[in-house]
Amino acid sequence: MAEHSGMVDPVIFEFLQAKVDQESAISEELQEIVTTLEKQVRSAKAILSRAHSTPVAEVGNVITAAESSIRYEIDSIEKLSKAASEHPYYKWQFKWTHQVQDTIFTILFCGWLGGYTGEGEEAKPGKLLTIEEVGKIMKVPVNLKDRDAFHITIQEYLLSLVSLLDELARLARNCVTLGDYRRPLQISNFLKDVQAGFLVLNLKNDILRRRSDGIKYKVKEVEDVVYDLSLRNLLPAADT
Amino acid sequence: MEDTDPKAASPIMAMFEGFRSELDEHHDRRERIVKSSRDITAASKKIIFALQRVRKLNAPIPQNVKKTYTPHADVIASQFGSISKDVQGLHAYLYQSQISPGIQEWMESVAFEHYLLTQKLISYEGAREKLEALGNAQGGGPVLLTHEDYLLGLFDFVGEVMRFAVTNMATLYSFRKETGAPTQKPELPPQRRAAGSAMEVDTDTSATREQSVVEDMQELRMRLEQLDMPHYTPFGKNVDKKMEVMQQCVDKVEKAAYGLVVRGSERPKGWMPDLSANTEAVEAY
Numbered sequence: 293m294a295e296h297s298g299m300v301d302p303v304i305f306e307f308l309q310a311k312v313d314q315e316s317a318i319s320e321e322l323q324e325i326v327t328t329l330e331k332q333v334r335s336a337k338a339i340l341s342r343a344h345s346t347p348v349a350e351v352g353n354v355i356t357a358a359e360s361s362i363r364y365e366i367d368s369i370e371k372l373s374k375a376a377s378e379h380p381y382y383k384w385q386f387k388w389t390h391q392v393q394d395t396i397f398t399i400l401f402c403g404w405l406g407g408y409t410g411e412g413e414e415a416k417p418g419k420l421l422t423i424e425e426v427g428k429i430m431k432v433p434v435n436l437k438d439r440d441a442f443h444i445t446i447q448e449y450l451l452s453l454v455s456l457l458d459e460l461a462r463l464a465r466n467c468v469t470l471g472d473y474r475r476p477l478q479i480s481n482f483l484k485d486v487q488a489g490f491l492v493l494n495l496k497n498d499i500l501r502r503r504s505d506g507i508k509y510k511v512k513e514v515e516d517v518v519y520d521l522s523l524r525n526l527l528p529a530a531d532t
Numbered sequence: 533m534e535d536t537d538p539k540a541a542s543p544i545m546a547m548f549e550g551f552r553s554e555l556d557e558h559h560d561r562r563e564r565i566v567k568s569s570r571d572i573t574a575a576s577k578k579i580i581f582a583l584q585r586v587r588k589l590n591a592p593i594p595q596n597v598k599k600t601y602t603p604h605a606d607v608i609a610s611q612f613g614s615i616s617k618d619v620q621g622l623h624a625y626l627y628q629s630q631i632s633p634g635i636q637e638w639m640e641s642v643a644f645e646h647y648l649l650t651q652k653l654i655s656y657e658g659a660r661e662k663l664e665a666l667g668n669a670q671g672g673g674p675v676l677l678t679h680e681d682y683l684l685g686l687f688d689f690v691g692e693v694m695r696f697a698v699t700n701m702a703t704l705y706s707f708r709k710e711t712g713a714p715t716q717k718p719e720l721p722p723q724r725r726a727a728g729s730a731m732e733v734d735t736d737t738s739a740t741r742e743q744s745v746v747e748d749m750q751e752l753r754m755r756l757e758q759l760d761m762p763h764y765t766p767f768g769k770n771v772d773k774k775m776e777v778m779q780q781c782v783d784k785v786e787k788a789a790y791g792l793v794v795r796g797s798e799r800p801k802g803w804m805p806d807l808s809a810n811t812e813a814v815e816a817y
């Protein structure tokens with residue numbers, strides 16, 4: 293009973309099926325790149341986590357290793373950027389946004405430890421790479437508004453920044469274990485600066501709001517470390 | 533907050549202030565779209581409600597129904613017109629989840645109206661052009677109709693056809709009796725005669741034969757079930773849910789049609805069944 297004089301013109305459903313198939317193909321293509329990126333993110337994170345058990349004097353090795361590991365991530369980002377820019381950005385962003393956030397996080401953490409220093413400059417730990425700097429390192433545009441192509445968004449950057457704060461709160465404790473009483477204070481100040489930044493944002497009830505709500509606990513964790521140190525007169529005298 | 537002043541000078545703070553204005557713009561746009569989407573949903577529901585008063589398929593919408601639904605159509609036009617500038621280019625998909633409920637409900641009303649007028653399913657292209665025109669009307673640019681919203685709207689549309697079929701079963705039945713199928717030959721067994729006249733579920737494929745609403749629903753059901761969809765995406769999950777509801781809708785109408793034929797076969801010649809009880813039973817099912 294498939295006479296075409298019926299209610300449904302079969303072309304309608306042929307079109308829909310073609311559209312669905314086409315999108316599955318795009319989805320698979322993107323997924324392949326994202327899966328690779330995910331593995332590379334895991335390696336980079338593993339290398340960076342050595343910072344928790346490496347004395348500050350030797351952290352340079354971790355940075356060098358992390359920078360070269362991150363280069364693989366950036367290769368994938370380049371592929372992703374090329375593939376994704378063929379399609380409407382926000383239609384597919386959900387597929388890669390977690391992995392991209394993780395990539396940004398690895399770059400931010402590496403930069404904070406002292407990585408991504410310009411030629412001939414002395415490595416300076418404790419710096420926050422801006423979204424533009426991160427974009428440059430990842431070789432992708434940031435916060436695009438005028439055209440529809442792959443980029444990293446403010447939200448992604450900020451979410452990665454919250455992850456950095458979580459990581460630094462952990463680092464503050466581990467520094468003390470390694471006998472480094474200077475960095476907790478540095479971390480504490482950094483967290484407070486970033487927290488003040490988040491406080492000027494008018495956040496709505498979304499993921500960024502939920503994630504950033506946790507910052508205050510991280511600030512407190514690090515303050516407690518600093519307090520413990522100051523109570524025992526362990527803070528380096530010349531600092532602050 | 534005496535420490536705001538030195539902090540304002542910090543580069544971190546300057547960066548966040550830039551973010552603030554960007555995020556504020558984003559949130560404002562999103563809120564506008566959510567509000568419009570709600571208004572469009574409400575107006576579309578009212579249009580559907582008005583259209584349910586139509587009694588005749590394949591005919592122009594009666595004047596009294598038109599009068600009730602025109603103000604709601606105006607609301608829809610002005611809402612789409614005013615938000616279209618917020619959903620252009622990069623933003624078309626950014627705010628997709630905010631505008632999508634409104635578009636789906638609109639799609640449902642448009643499909644229903646198209647069906648009442650023509651007894652055909654509106655094509656994606658046809659619907660897309662309509663939506664584009666609404667977006668363009670105030671110069672904001674076209675509003676995007678994704679094929680997801682189109683399809684999800686169709687599923688809901690089946691529910692409206694069900695209501696239409698059930699409330700109008702008596703009318704459609706008598707209409708068909710008078711003008712539809714050729715006069716039944718008395719030597720046919722009663723069940724066969726009833727089936728032929730009321731629902732036309734026999735295999736008569738003569739070109740002039742009109743298709744009944746039940747058959748329309750069965751055809752649409754077949755097409756929807758035939759689609760090969762991914763099941764693991766949010767869209768796929770949504771489709772799975774709506775598929776089930778759609779099947780229930782078709783079942784209800786099929787059961788009602790069955791009841792009509794069975795009871796109809798007992799009737800004396802020229803007697804029209806009183807279907808109000810039957811209708812309620814179906815709706816309460």
